[in-house]
Amino acid sequence: MTTETSNVSPLAPEWLAVPEDLNVLQAPMWAAGVDRNADGEVAIDGVAVTQLKEQFGTPLFVMSETDFRLRARSFKDAFDAAFADICGGVDVYYAGKSFLCTAVAQWVTEEGLRLDTCSGGELAVAARAGVPGGNLSLHGNNKSDAEINRALDMLVGRIVVDSLDELERVARIASSRGETAKVMLRLTPGVHAHTHEFIATAHEDQKFGLSMAGDSTAQQGLSAAEEAVAAAASYPGIELLGLHCHIGSQIFEPDGFELAAQKLLGFQAAMQAKYSIVLPELDLGGGYGIAYTPVDTPRPPAEIADAMAAVVRSTCAELGIEPPRISIEPGRAIVGSTTFTLYEVGTRKTVRVDVESAAGDQENVTYPRRYVSVDGGMSDNARPVLYDADYSAILASRASVADPQLSRVVGKHCESGDIVVRDVYLPADVAAGDLLAVPGTGAYCWALSSNYNYLARPGVVAVRDGAARLIVRGETEEDLLNRDMGVANV
Numbered sequence: 001m002t003t004e005t006s007n008v009s010p011l012a013p014e015w016l017a018v019p020e021d022l023n024v025l026q027a028p029m030w031a032a033g034v035d036r037n038a039d040g041e042v043a044i045d046g047v048a049v050t051q052l053k054e055q056f057g058t059p060l061f062v063m064s065e066t067d068f069r070l071r072a073r074s075f076k077d078a079f080d081a082a083f084a085d086i087c088g089g090v091d092v093y094y095a096g097k098s099f100l101c102t103a104v105a106q107w108v109t110e111e112g113l114r115l116d117t118c119s120g121g122e123l124a125v126a127a128r129a130g131v132p133g134g135n136l137s138l139h140g141n142n143k144s145d146a147e148i149n150r151a152l153d154m155l156v157g158r159i160v161v162d163s164l165d166e167l168e169r170v171a172r173i174a175s176s177r178g179e180t181a182k183v184m185l186r187l188t189p190g191v192h193a194h195t196h197e198f199i200a201t202a203h204e205d206q207k208f209g210l211s212m213a214g215d216s217t218a219q220q221g222l223s224a225a226e227e228a229v230a231a232a233a234s235y236p237g238i239e240l241l242g243l244h245c246h247i248g249s250q251i252f253e254p255d256g257f258e259l260a261a262q263k264l265l266g267f268q269a270a271m272q273a274k275y276s277i278v279l280p281e282l283d284l285g286g287g288y289g290i291a292y293t294p295v296d297t298p299r300p301p302a303e304i305a306d307a308m309a310a311v312v313r314s315t316c317a318e319l320g321i322e323p324p325r326i327s328i329e330p331g332r333a334i335v336g337s338t339t340f341t342l343y344e345v346g347t348r349k350t351v352r353v354d355v356e357s358a359a360g361d362q363e364n365v366t367y368p369r370r371y372v373s374v375d376g377g378m379s380d381n382a383r384p385v386l387y388d389a390d391y392s393a394i395l396a397s398r399a400s401v402a403d404p405q406l407s408r409v410v411g412k413h414c415e416s417g418d419i420v421v422r423d424v425y426l427p428a429d430v431a432a433g434d435l436l437a438v439p440g441t442g443a444y445c446w447a448l449s450s451n452y453n454y455l456a457r458p459g460v461v462a463v464r465d466g467a468a469r470l471i472v473r474g475e476t477e478e479d480l481l482n483r484d485m486g487v488a489n490v
Helices: 049-056 065-087 102-110 120-129 145-153 164-176 224-234 255-275 301-319 332-338 383-387 477-481
Strands: 034-036 042-044 060-064 090-095 114-117 136-138 158-161 181-188 238-244 281-283 325-328 339-355 365-374 404-410 419-427 435-439 459-464 467-472
Touching: 042 049, 049 060, 049 339, 049 435, 049 459, 049 467, 060 065, 060 332, 060 467, 065 090, 065 102, 065 301, 065 325, 065 332, 065 459, 102 114, 102 120, 102 467, 114 120, 120 136, 120 145, 136 145, 145 164, 145 181, 158 164, 164 181, 164 224, 164 238, 181 224, 224 238, 224 255, 238 255, 255 281, 255 301, 332 339, 365 419, 383 419, 419 435
Parallel strands: 060 459, 090 114, 090 325, 114 136, 136 158, 158 181, 181 238, 238 281, 281 325, 365 404
Antiparallel strands: 034 042, 060 339, 339 365, 339 435, 404 419, 459 467
């Protein structure tokens, strides 16, 4: 089907073009193995969405296990190759905060990656999955005593310390146990990532990390980062492994990572010169972007790795220091595009929106916008309301030759901001009972899900070799009511 200029809506954002064919799944938003079958249905590894709906219901997170494993391995292989001559390879920590369950933790381990956790609960998942403690790290800006003790019990490979207060707490707990905690210091290098304010994490005015600015402590001219290095070296309960930074999320350009690497390596050289402290490890974080819309242009792992390796290689040579062991923490870039969310369409309605005349001296012009309501919403994808995140969608249960119509896919919650896809062209004949698929929902969707309006959180299905299996069971109303202690359970 070829579109016509008349189908373009003035209400659409400038970046959104009318697709030439509404039935085509546009790469790279979709996992490998997702396509339309001979009946026009979207299928993943040969399993049609109507079959998934019948077996598991909707809403439903649908993940390609094969694609997840391929993406995990591609990061490990690409970074190992790029850094082979620098530090013998790279330790790749999958960022569990993006999406974690026991199956995923096991896949990560089987593909040669390590696992980054941010809470006692995530450590519990790792333990149940059998992840070796040495392959784990523990993040967080406010770790409890219980979480620190659990990390020490599990012999985690590293605790990433976020503040001077926390450094003292970890040292105290480790010493009281007669043990030594392996620690990395998270620094804020002040590098600006081109991303949303709430997910840019290396500027000064935010909760994460130890500032590298010279006036960030009570000691004149001493940064919090330097004070932490000196303190960590003096604590008997601390083994200081190295430095860590994370500049943000959904980043497409490598320049931010390169600048952060330069700043941290320079700091490392300064600490070695001033205190004779050699820091053997450096973690450059994650935040690599994925495609949520047709205009997003993610970079392949090899391209990112080569750019970062070139900077580390040249900077270490310039500073005259031994290159540290490098680690990275991809999460979204591994799991995000492996998954789509499957919804069933319910009500539809069209509203009229006034648009100011471009000439300014004519009456406003009114254009239609169609609202398509689905059986999920902000309870299974909070990112649009949190970050103004853009997504795409496609009619999944059948092909259509109808004209494109600008649509807004919305959820069923009692919030006007309950928007799943703000702007997308869908076939004009989308009707109740149709299935829509929203790609790129593997990261920070299920992980941020809620029970708002007492909706049960959806299940997660993994598909591999033509077979689908639940890896996270969807909740039931009984699950929700069992936690309500107002009335005795019968």
